[in-house]
Amino acid sequence: MRILFAALACLLSFTAQAGVKIEHWLAPSGARVYFVENHDLPILDVEVDFSAGSAYDPSGKAGLAGLTAALLDAGAGDLDEEAIAAQLVDLGAKLSGVREPDRAGLVLRTLAYPKEREAALALLQLVLTRPSFPENVVTREKARSIAAIQEADTRPDAIAAKRFAAAIYPDHPYGVKATVESVGSLTRDDLTAFYRSHYSARRAVVSIIGDVTRAEAERIAQALTEALPAGQAEQPLPPVSQPTAATIKVAHPAAQSHIHIGLPAVKRGDPDYFPLLVGNYSLGGGGFVSRLMKEVREKRGYAYSVHSYFSPRKLEGPFDIGLQTKREQAEDALKVANDVLAGFLKDGPTKAELAAAKKNLIDGLGLRIDSNAKLLGYLSVIGFFDLPLTYLDDFPASVGAVTAQQVREAFARHVRPEHLMTVIVAAD
């Protein structure tokens, strides 16, 4: 395959199309609800997210948020994990998890025929409101989680991602990852307590798209959230501080060095987001038309995959330039990437680059929301991060209005070289 798409980079293509009607209301439970009615296919997608991501892990208990979210369907009410799994499968429904730094939750995809839909929603309600976190399952899944951590700690890509997060977020929950020790210390009581305090309706955002009416969606959202725990008021996350520029080298026997360059950059809803999005397209977000791809890969053959992205979060989310290259040429490749970044910070995009970026982002809008599954992703982000309901409609104008000067200024504010961290795994 010619291009390896970076998953995070895809999250960034945050776009929409005029004509998608998003309805929003507050359920009587207190949960915020976002809804797009669409009867093209007999499918219903429902996502329920909570302010319960890994950033909310208590000190020393990294991994608690993730394990809590993962075990919601490991037993609930009178049903054990086998019964829940079997019932979902028998309905043709799929239940998957959301586990991010800011949010955690569940996504249900079900057939929209009344019988399947109601039964699947009843199961979703049960696992959201009455998870039992059975002791034996907690013990087993802790062991599997620890094994997965130990395995990841041998892989250069995983090590690089972990060390990069720690480097750009020193002393902040965004930089803390689960360890063998932290997961080992978790107890069933920890999970139950985390669930009770974080899985409340007030911290919940329900996103619904598909073959139901507004009235049905109102009933569904309320039913899913009315029996959630009372929970605790949301404590703000500690502020993000900027690190002091440094290079961290990690020994590893891999054939390739894995390199990240970046820093904490931008929050969701920051007015600089559009200039950063448009600018990053030319820098390293736009596949083969980006400067990083041209200089690192096309001209020099240094890497198969090279990219840059901004991943906005509740607080300053990362800016990340990533590449992998034969370890003997890591210093050369790193220099090229740094030179490309420095040049972009200095001069910003050319007129042609700016025009190309806008054209792709605006004209590609329809493609990025041409299915219910894609639209659900955007709907849930708009809801969770409290972006304007008109975000989709405004997108072309927001992108279209960006000037080269705005790009330069936004990059100057958010990507300051004195804070740039570099991580090289498998460095010589």
Added chain:
Amino acid sequence: MQKTLMFAALLLAGSAAFSVSANPYETRLANGLRVIVKEDHRAPTAVHMVWYRAGSMDEKDGYSGVAHMLEHMMFKGTQKVAGGEFSRIVAETGGRDNAFTSHDYTAYFQIVPNTALPQMMALEADRMANLRLTQQDFASELKVVMEERRLRTEDNPQSLVWEMLNGTAWLAHPYRRPVIGWMDDLEHMTWQDARDWYQSWYAPNNAYLLVVGDVDHAKVFSDAARTYGKIKPRALPVRKPQNEPEQTGVKRVAVKAPAKLPYLALAWKVPRLQDVDQDQEPYALSVLAAVLDGNDAARFARRLVREQKIAQSAGAGYEEIVRGESLFVLDGQPAEGRTVAELETALRGELTRIAEEGVAEEELARIKTQLIASQVYKRDSMMAQAMEIGRFEAAGFSWRDYDKVLDKMRAVTAAEVQAVAKKYFGPDSDDRLTIAVLDPQPIDESQPRKKSGGAARHPAQ
């Protein structure tokens, strides 16, 4: 996509999805190019793909990786369109493009607003016939492909196990070669090798065009005739059967690589689908794979991971829609404190159990429900619909066969599943079995692995 390149054919379980909607339209141009259009008017999108029936299985020894290398070179420009222009034009429409290579085929696609489709057809037709291949572009792109191999294979222990598994299971059959190519073959590949590949296989009579989206099929047909229709057909190289000689006895191999968890893969040679109407066993094998690992309630997850806690992970896969040969694969990682030997016994024990006790009607019903639901869900993705047509056609079947295949899958009985479990995995099954094991090595942080030999041989790069 990563899996598509490397070994999707083995990993995608038998939960193959088949279309229920009936609208694909098909025509054939005078030069032999087949054109298949599936109209889907939900959104103003068009998926445009060209598939060539030329994959790594068509390569010869010493030239492994050339099919994939040519895929990369197809973006380097033509006599009319400068290098990089193609992707730039696609990006300008708002769309994206990419390509992928497998054992069986090489495919190129663009996902664009439907108004840009005629332009995509003109560009793709142009590079079907007029690729400009230069030594300089080749040399630079070859480095990229070597980096791709380091990323996907050299530094990925499970990929190394799969490479070893295929290389061991097949002696004569070309599936023994990795799609991305051996590093040594890449080091000795020349731009003329890529050119020869292009001139041998890139012809309208060895390709088919797929369009899925908000389009008018009659317009697509006429645009295809106007663009692709101008390209002359060509006599194709002879394809030798390269049939695998009979295996006698189990094959066991080990791979040492830096890792924490061991990994185990067992692969049995089993029949592929050849005759949609007459065959029966491939459908039963496909259902067997799904009983083991087709859903969250399937046996491996339930019994081996959750109940017995023998496996950290466990999977089963069988791809019956292939040009070459099929393997039935079980794989997994032992749970903490368990050994590879215990896991092997447990994985095989599940097959034995089905051979002896059969499967429950409830399990079969579950798999059929999943098949039906997946048909509905697939309609939410134009790309998924295009991939399904492409996959069938690549293996020599027609999109017209899906409904039949779906019916056949739904008609599989518990007795048929039990019969294939007995026949192919019983006491004599060692004669079709290959076992590959990852032997995890502690990380020696001070020593780069010797495996990256490419660097040592060409330090000037």
